[in-house]
Amino acid sequence: MKLKTFINKSRMKPWDFFILFSLILASFAPLVLFSIQQASQPTVSYTAVLKVDGKELKSFPLSTNQKRYTYKYTDPDGDYNLIEIDHQQIRIKAASCLDQICVQRGWIRKPGETIVCLPHKLVIEIKASDGSETGSVIY
Template sequence: MKLKDFAKNSLLRPWDGIIVLILVLLSFAPVVVFSLNRATSPTQEAVLSVDGKKIKTFDLTDSSQAYTYRYEDADGDYNLIEVKGKRIRIKEADCGDQICVRRGWIDQSGETIVCLPHKLLIEIKSSDGGEPGSVIY
């Protein structure tokens, strides 16, 4: 079968390919919009709270900073928190399950690290007061 015969018998028309190509390109538009929004996002901070009480706030705006903070409760249980650039993690803890340590780095607004045995929560919040994951234009 020749190409001309195939084109005559096919249900596809010349503009169909162009329309499909345009739709495929438009499917990547959200990726572009959200990556531009993330690049211009406001400053972020990580809030450490234990049993619902705010203990400390870590500023995550300076990309050159690197330090550790040791939280220790009255029973002697501890969590070693590491801040490196614009991200934060629990580097070491003396809890049994180590889920908080295995969680790794977080750097997005709304992300959390939880250590249930110590009732510890680290949450990244946007300084503009917006909801986690909200888009600001």
Template sequence: MKFKEFVKNSRLRPWDIPIILLLCLLSFLPLVIFGITRQSPATTESKIAVLRINGDEVKRFSLVEGKKSYTYRYENEDGDYNVIEIAGDKVRITEADCGDQVCVRRGWAEKDGDTIVCLPHKLVIEIQDGTGGGDDGLIY
């Protein structure tokens, strides 16, 4: 069956096909709009990793691509510890004395909103976009 026969035998009106095509094209409009407004982060944008213990903010680390890798050791009053590695624009826990080691197996966190959680130590590391809230308390 050819296209003309299909149109002739179906109950399509002359403007139905252009309207259907227009609606199909417009269905991609949200994808285009959100793609433009949320472009991939540039290397100059800053991210921060916020270390919280039991809900209280303890430390902030600036995450800058190309920055030299370093570690930070958090130890609580009971002697429990976590070793946090910051390498450029990503962060991870490399060592912990908790039993389950879920925080160590989590690996690198590098995108805005990523979290690393160590439940036995009540420790949370969250990646945040540093452009929204100023840079008070950032460590460079």
């Protein structure tokens, strides 16, 4: 069907096209506004904090460009925890404790998540730079 035939049959006036075009254009306004708002928000960085017996020993930055590496914590008694960091996640890969609950916990990546090794009094907690307890993580 040709445009002129459509206009004549539906009795659309020239201003009707202008209004229709304006409404279609206005429907994209929320997309533009939300993308501008999202770009203006500060980026949040995540850090995994290693505490032993309540004292902070080390912190590990968690970022998307972080390469995989391991850190070995050894206490004065010779007990150890092998901590693995990979991009935005951390886990205890191996430990000398008997129950191995900390190893079974697996990867953590969200603010507020923790890994606890009770025999070694070790805690790993993920914290956000803005202090939020929950957040979205980009994989």
